[in-house]
Amino acid sequence: MIPFAPARRTLRHGALAAAALVALSAPAFAQSSVTVFGVLDVGVQQLTNGSKRVNLMSIDGLQTSRLGFRGTEDLGDGMSAGFHLEGALSPDTGGSSLDFRRRSTVSLAKKGVGELRLGRDYTPTFWSISRFNAFGTNGVGAASNLLYGFDGLSSSASTVVRANNSVGYHLPDTLGGVYGQAMFAFGEGSPGKYAGARIGYANKELDVAAAISSTENNAAGDNFKVANLGGSYRFGNARAMLLLHRSEQTTREQTGWSLGGTYTMGQTTLRASYTHANFSNSVGKVDYSGKQLALGTVYALSKRTSLYATISRVTNSGAAKYVIPGGSTVTAGQGSRGTEAGIYHSF
Numbered sequence: 001m002i003p004f005a006p007a008r009r010t011l012r013h014g015a016l017a018a019a020a021l022v023a024l025s026a027p028a029f030a031q032s033s034v035t036v037f038g039v040l041d042v043g044v045q046q047l048t049n050g051s052k053r054v055n056l057m058s059i060d061g062l063q064t065s066r067l068g069f070r071g072t073e074d075l076g077d078g079m080s081a082g083f084h085l086e087g088a089l090s091p092d093t094g095g096s097s098l099d100f101r102r103r104s105t106v107s108l109a110k111k112g113v114g115e116l117r118l119g120r121d122y123t124p125t126f127w128s129i130s131r132f133n134a135f136g137t138n139g140v141g142a143a144s145n146l147l148y149g150f151d152g153l154s155s156s157a158s159t160v161v162r163a164n165n166s167v168g169y170h171l172p173d174t175l176g177g178v179y180g181q182a183m184f185a186f187g188e189g190s191p192g193k194y195a196g197a198r199i200g201y202a203n204k205e206l207d208v209a210a211a212i213s214s215t216e217n218n219a220a221g222d223n224f225k226v227a228n229l230g231g232s233y234r235f236g237n238a239r240a241m242l243l244l245h246r247s248e249q250t251t252r253e254q255t256g257w258s259l260g261g262t263y264t265m266g267q268t269t270l271r272a273s274y275t276h277a278n279f280s281n282s283v284g285k286v287d288y289s290g291k292q293l294a295l296g297t298v299y300a301l302s303k304r305t306s307l308y309a310t311i312s313r314v315t316n317s318g319a320a321k322y323v324i325p326g327g328s329t330v331t332a333g334q335g336s337r338g339t340e341a342g343i344y345h346s347f
Contacts, residue, residue, distance in 0.1 A: 032071060034070070035070050036067075036068070037067075037070065037347065038089070038346070039344070039346045040089070040091045040345050040346075040347075041059055041060050041061060041062050041063055041064070041342060041343070041345075042059055042091050042092055043059070043308070043342020043343065044057055044058065044342070045338065046338070046339045046340075047326050048336070048338075049323055049324065049327040049328045049329065049337075050328065050334035052327065054327045054328070056326070057092045058340055060138050060139070061138060061140070062138060062298065062308045062344040063138055063344060065088065065089040065090065065091050066086055066102055067086070067087055067089055067098065068086035069085045069086075070082070070084045071083055078111035078112065079108065080109050080110075081106075082108075083106045083107070084105050085103070086103040087101060088101065100120075103162070104119045105117050106118055106119060110172075112174050114172045116168075117166075117167075117169070117170065119166065120164050120165075121162060121168055122161065122162055123162060123163050124198035124211045125196050125198070125212065125213040125226040125227075125228060127181075127198060127211065128228045128229070128230040128243060129148075129230075129243065129245065131230060131232075132209075132230030132231060133241060133258050134241060134294075134296075135260075135294055135310065137161075139310050139340060140324050140326075140338030140339070141273060141294025141311075142294075143256075143258040143275045145275070145312075145323070146256055146275050146277035146290050146292050146314070147254075147256045147258070149254075150247065150249070157194075157215040159185065159213070159215045160226075165185050166184065166185040166186075167183070167184050167185075168181060169181070169182045177202050177203050179199075182197040182198075183196050187216055191215075191218050192215065193215070193216040194214070195213065196211065196212060196213030196214070199211075205234045206231070207231060207232045207233075208229075208230070208232075209231070210227075211227070211228055211229075212225075214226075217249060224249045225248050225249065226246070226247050227245075228244060228245040230242065230244070237263055237265065238261060238264075239262045240260075240261040241258075241273075242258070242259050243257060243258045244256075244257050252280075252281050253279070254277060254278065254280075255277070255278055256276060257276055258275040258276075259274050260272055260273025260274065261273075268297060268298070268299050269298045269299075269300070271294075271295070272296075273292075273294050274291070274292070276290070276291050276292075277290050277322065278290075279320070286319045287317045287319060287320075288320045289317045290314055290316045290317070290320045291315050294310060294312035295310070295311055296308065297310075304345055304346045305344065306343075306345075307342075307344075308341065308343075308344060309340070310338075310339070310340050311337075311338070313338075314336040316332070316335060318332060318333045320332065321334075322336070323336045324336045324337070
């Protein structure tokens, strides 16, 4: 038996070495997943802005066409790492720069603590415009047609929807329905420094949220400030939504609200919204207001594929120039009308 002792010691030493190697390399074997996802949304659209009419193939009537990659890695002890890369597509032409301008983030999260997210991401004040309007921020019926920018133009900050160079924190999903987000974005030597926050509460029927933000918007240091309050309530197959929105910078101020809802009958969802916006400038006050009425329907062929149709109309006061984007501009007091129908598919 003695001659075999060295062999047993060798086996024991080998087993200990293998165990140590496995222990040292354990992080390399952490569970991870990567998902490829996307949306293709193409339709036909007719826009009449003032006296000018245009017919065109449109995209993004229901949701924005996109291609993305996201993944998570389990780091153990309730911690995980993640990434999200998402770029816009143009399925009507097949073109795309695919520069991941929609979202580009890397994050660390811990269960019960929350998520720290870095990169280009959606701002806290954007979410209420998208979340509490029957048409979100897409298509001819979107509330953003009136609520974005000042005086009917896109003369607002670059942080209305997303912010570059941002550091964000998201509350965990273990707070009994409370959710929230805080974000700071670096200007990096040019206007664009951003700070914003959002807090909300949601259960099966009720969803409410408030958000504020401030963006350094020019070399003079003038701040573009946004505040909004939104909510929705679901009863049976119906959902009612209300959004209050305010933007200001120096002497300019725009206030707006949107009231709408959805009603689902089997595979069909009916949508309707009424949006009002009023712009004012303390330097010279005029009646600068616009109203938008939108009606639409979505028919779900499956969980991933839908047909949709929307009509909308914008009316302006004598000085206003609010318009449905995509066609020509309008002169003061002219109206805008839009009709679209399309196919949406997600994967």
